[in-house]
Amino acid sequence: MKKIITILTIGLSLTACVNEDVNTDPNSAYNTVPGSLVTYAQKELSDYVNTPSVNENNFRLTMQYWQETTYVNESNYDFTNRNVSNQIYSDNYVNVLNNLGKAKSIIEGYQPTASELAQWPANKKTQLAIIDILQVYTFQLLVDTFGNIPYTQAANLTQYPLPAYDDGATIYADLITRINTDINSLSSGTSNSFPTFSSGDKLYGGDPAQWLTFANSLKLKLAIGIADSNPTLAQTTATAAIAAGVMTSPANNAQFPYLPDSPNYNPLYENLEASGREDFVGGKTLVDYMNASNDPRRPGYFTTIGGQYLGLTIGEGGEFGNYSHAGDYAYTPDTPGNILTYTEVAFYVAEANARWNTATAPAAYTAAVTASILEWGGTTGEATAYLTTHPYDPINWKKSIGEQAWVAMYNQALTSWNFWRRLDFPVLLAPPTAINNAGGKVPVRMAYPVLEQQTNNSNWKAASTAIGGDLLTTKLFWDKF
Template sequence: MKKYIITSILALLFVGCSTTDDVNLDDHAFYNTTQESLLTYSQKELSDYMNTPSVNENNFRLTMQYWTETIYVNESNYDFTNRNVSNNVWTDNYVNVLKNLDQAEGIINAYTPTPSELTTWPGKKKNQLAIIDMMKIYTYQVLVDTYGDIPYTQALNIDAYPLPKYDKAADIYSSLITKLTADINNLSASAGTFGNGDIYYKGDIGKWKKFGNSLLLKLGIALADVNPSLAQNTVNQALAGGVITLSSDNCQFQYLGASPNENPMFQETGSRDDFIAGKTLVDYMNTNNDTRISKYYTDVDGDYIGQVIGTPGEFADFSNAGAFAYTATTPGVILSSTEVLFYRAEAAARWGIGGAPATLYADAITSSFTDWGVASDAVAYIAAHPYNAANWKKSIGEQAWVAMYNQAITSWNFFRRLDYPQLVAPATAIPNADGKVPVRLQYPAAEATTNGTNYAAASAAIGGDRLTTKIFWDIN
């Protein structure tokens, strides 16, 4: 009997399984499941990784100096090896997300439709495969942007390739763009999808098309400095296809109010006092009279106070994360309209594509203020911080950094691509950071020990497995 394994006990929330008295079967594995349940699980796992502040998995709120730690400040000082962070990032994405999506794809391709489904199944199959693949593409981009060269062509075929080779990051990007273009074209609003098994969009093909084009835009913008021709062609194609323009079209996971389906921020902050506001962003927002600060952080007797990055601090003495981080049902954002507007502003600034950069810059800031419930303050803020065409990277980079407060992995990409804001590493940062804010994660230690030959080749190819080795598109 074919066995499809879901790698976490959390899957019990979403998947029903058939039981048997056969003592030769593993009671902890799922022997019969559906592509819908695997999609649900993968969507939650992807959202959990992108949104968790767990120091064991996602430290980018610390890296981007939004937060710092109260007592154990290892990760605020870029020590990611103490907790094997990179191993967990690798497993989260390759096993919990990609492998389960791959299993769902296998179920779809193996399915034999009943006689009543013969006319509807081909269209539904194409839609399901396209959605699965778009989620894979999103996840692979996250991995490339985190590490550089990674396993790709051999990554998910464990039987044939137990020790997969690493593909060139630039080649992966080209492949992702080609695949995503085909996926978008394969989507049909007249055919079925996953229904309620799709937590992100509930099977709404129109929204999936906007997501696909927005992801295409994100891929194109990332290549702006290293391959401007492919970047512009990809961006033009994305904009022509129609991207996310409204927050109602955001790609996000709606968490629930009961354990274990709360937002992972709530799970990390609700029972512990591990994080306080980082001085870098708090000071910037105070200086610039940014009213979003009341949503981002709590006040201390009417003031907003951040601690020096990498320095311990008492929880009660500094601002903490705002109410959103202590709310179980806060959605987990995957790709937002605000993010897309900043990409559009950047495309307009670079190449004159898609509109006036100053207008799109203002629209992006307004979108962020609206998302945080202070829309009426956007006009005054923009007037005080107008778009600067002579240094558009600073204008867009700094404002994207502020706006992407709750999308820290995305913020890290803006920072590396535009070189703004000009963050300074703490004096207490580990020596391996070489006095700089990290621009990549090192490969997992488990890869060095179990896939040593391919790991060594990849490390040499990217210029060394270091926190300071730039991703291929980060050439400035």
């Protein structure tokens, strides 16, 4: 059993869906403070979302931002060879959700001292809401990756060693209900945090106001996710989230603060610089698109080769030194890890306006594109100039927002994958060398873990049948067009 070391302590390590005698790690610390478990869960979540490791997160390749140089399996959608889905389950169910669940149970069972008694109910409510928000975020991530997933029976190995899968649309509706409850809890306000919890929260230091903004922003993300599958619920949810107050500047960003030294540096740095490997360069699809408009973000995204930005053809190998590679951000150990950012939320606001409030859509689109350019060191003047060549098109707003969100989400590839599947822009073509299981297309979901087929076979079969087949080409319930 893998021992999981956190920044502060040893974390909880349990297998999510495997019925084995080794599920309980005798070396793990189960009696600990919730803040350390929250720290661990936040770091593991950030590590997964931000890592370029071919063993767990290949979405920079799928979205054609990067291309592999030597070993091109993952660029051609062979994710089975490395059991990538197994690692995605482990990252999220074991490392994130189980630890958050343990933190919840500790808080729920805590007996406050006499000096804490007066304020404890409010503190308890706030901390449980913060933990639940992180769980909601993680479950949405899993639904958006696989479709139907273990949910009501998930992360409870003792009672459900082989959990059933829940319907993705039903999960989404419940996540919206949960985030509304969390927002109500945070809106009631509190001043102090549970002992050690504020330092344990590495995203916002336990600040309820920041978490309230995050929760409203996540509520908007959930709403936009089902805009085509449940437009009525989506519109009411998005409208309420925006009115309540979503992110309005980078000061609201949820970013994990990595440190300069191992083992706490950014996973990009770990895989690109510390490893001494030269596995990735810029993908031709994105580099050519940005070159066509002299995009001001190119110096942040990529290096130059002989003064030019050069991308490698998708699916093909090549020499590292002949193509642009990732910019300095990826080779800096303490670059923060993105969980949810103002730029991302600005594009959700733009999409919400395009769908339901068209009069304000052009301004929201301009704000989103400008936010991205400023995020990468550009100026408002450069943003204005860029927008003259990429104006908002009210007739084909999906193309406008889809293409610009794709460029903007360069360092948030999982988010980019959602925009692309929902809006169908940009037009991405699978390489001719892609595996046969991709059906000549860019994947629209990840297949379930091989481990699930082996140990939870009956529930895996039922889930696979319910979604229309456990395939890379099976569209999720919200991917309607």
